[in-house]
Amino acid sequence: MESGISLPSANELSETELSAKLGEVINALSLLAIYLENTDHLSDRELYTLLYEEVLREETVFQSKDMMNLNCHIDLVGSGSEADTELYLKYYADENYRAFWLNEFPDDVLPNHEPPPFNRDRQLPKPTHKIVHRLD
Numbered sequence: 001m002e003s004g005i006s007l008p009s010a011n012e013l014s015e016t017e018l019s020a021k022l023g024e025v026i027n028a029l030s031l032l033a034i035y036l037e038n039t040d041h042l043s044d045r046e047l048y049t050l051l052y053e054e055v056l057r058e059e060t061v062f063q064s065k066d067m068m069n070l071n072c073h074i075d076l077v078g079s080g081s082e083a084d085t086e087l088y089l090k091y092y093a094d095e096n097y098r099a100f101w102l103n104e105f106p107d108d109v110l111p112n113h114e115p116p117p118f119n120r121d122r123q124l125p126k127p128t129h130k131i132v133h134r135l136d
Contacts, residue, residue: 007056010049022048025056030125034072039124040116041091042076047120050076071127091116 005028013021022044026036039047055074077084077092089098090111098110 007052010045010052013048015045018048019044022051025051026124032072033070033127034074035127036124037073037075038077038088038092038121040118040121041087043118044120047076073127086111090114 005024007025008021010018025048029036036047042050055076077088089101091114093101093113095113098113101108102110
């Protein structure tokens with residue numbers, strides 16, 4: 001991440017240091033108009049590790065200066081994988097979407113809905129622009 005902040009690995013940080021570093025990373029991403037979504041199923045350590053090992057390692061190329069006005073959203077259960085779909089249905093999907101899913105995929109067994117174990121998403125920075133580009 002070329003924002004001027006250091007990114008030590010998660011195992012180098014205490015819980016307090018890791019939570020502070022995660023906040024720093026999230027804020028730095030928001031300054032670049034990059035916003036995280038659907039993170040409440042992950043602990044701070046799990047989220048930081050995922051960002052450190054995978055998400056922040058992916059290159060993103062903006063094609064023109066006009067694209068710098070876009071907001072990028074990184075949905076942490078938006079890959080379309082079976083595991084991500086199950087997480088979405090378990091923690092994030094409302095009853096209407098769960099009913100839609102069962103109608104579309106009647107042979108699927110829906111996971112029981114549970115509240116996510118963490119409550120971070122409502123505190124995450126939100127975009128100020130209306131233009132959105134999703135990185136799923």
